[in-house]
Amino acid sequence: MQNKPDKIRVSLISGAVIGAVWAIPGLNLINCCCCAGVMLGGVLAVYLHRQEYTDEMEPMESSDAVILGIMTGGVAAFAAMIFNLLFIALFGDVAREMLRSIMGSIVEEMEKNGTMPSNALDQMKSEFERSIGQSRTVTGILGDLFVNLIINPLFAMAGALIGYSLFKPKKKLNNTPQAQA
Numbered sequence: 001m002q003n004k005p006d007k008i009r010v011s012l013i014s015g016a017v018i019g020a021v022w023a024i025p026g027l028n029l030i031n032c033c034c035c036a037g038v039m040l041g042g043v044l045a046v047y048l049h050r051q052e053y054t055d056e057m058e059p060m061e062s063s064d065a066v067i068l069g070i071m072t073g074g075v076a077a078f079a080a081m082i083f084n085l086l087f088i089a090l091f092g093d094v095a096r097e098m099l100r101s102i103m104g105s106i107v108e109e110m111e112k113n114g115t116m117p118s119n120a121l122d123q124m125k126s127e128f129e130r131s132i133g134q135s136r137t138v139t140g141i142l143g144d145l146f147v148n149l150i151i152n153p154l155f156a157m158a159g160a161l162i163g164y165s166l167f168k169p170k171k172k173l174n175n176t177p178q179a180q181a
Contacts, residue, residue, distance in 0.1 A: 004064065005052035011071035014045035018072065018156065019079025022148075023087055025095040035155040038076065042159025043166070045072040050167045062164050069160030073153030080152075081145050088136070096132055103128055 018041035022028055030037040045068050050060060087094070107125060110116050116124075134140045 002054065002057045004057055004060070005049060007049060007064070007068050007071055010045050010049045010052070011068060011075050013048060014041050014072045014156075015075025016079045017041055017044060018076035018152065019081075019083045022076065022080035023083035025087070025098055028095070035151065038073065038152050038155040039159030039162065041076060042069045042072055042156035042161075043163035045069065045156070046160050046163030047167055059169055060164070062161065065160040065164035066157055069157030070153045072160065073151075073156030074149065076152045076156060077145060077148035080148055081141065084144075085141070093136065096136070099132065 018038050020027075021037035021041070022031060028037070046060075046065050049064070049068055053060060103125075107121055110121060111118070135144070
């Protein structure tokens with residue numbers, strides 16, 4: 001029997017895909033739905049890994065999917081940070097401006113409807129601006145990396161287990177008749 005295929009290459013590819021999804025403004029909103037982008041990356045990792053198996057190799061096990069998901073999630077955390085910084089350097093902070101626009105619309109609607117007291121709206125605006133300002137400091141970037149190093153492996157592992165259940169080899173039924181003694 002041959003050894004199982006290496007997981008590193010697949011983890012790097014899938015982690016880079018997750019990192020890109022996490023960093024591209026607009027596309028990153030898919031992660032608002034239970035980190036769906038990260039989970040899909042875990043499914044992708046299992047799919048790509050499964051493609052490398054041959055008939056002579058031991059079959060893929062659920063433990064392989066768990067390890068693959070954790071590795072992919074770890075790579076994704078670093079890839080997301082790198083892609084995020086790259087997008088900010090190339091295009092400016094598009095995500096920050098998008099958030100400011102959304103938040104401005106919400107606050108404007110609340111002011112118009114009178115659903116919140118004006119001092120609460122002022123406090124909400126100042127806290128929002130403070131948190132946006134802190135998100136692009138070294139401390140904010142390292143904090144995001146730390147959180148992503150926890151969240152991404154967990155959700156990528158869940159996605160990898162889902163992928164394992166989708167792509168695992170089907171068991172062959174033995175339909176040969178038994179000999180009577």
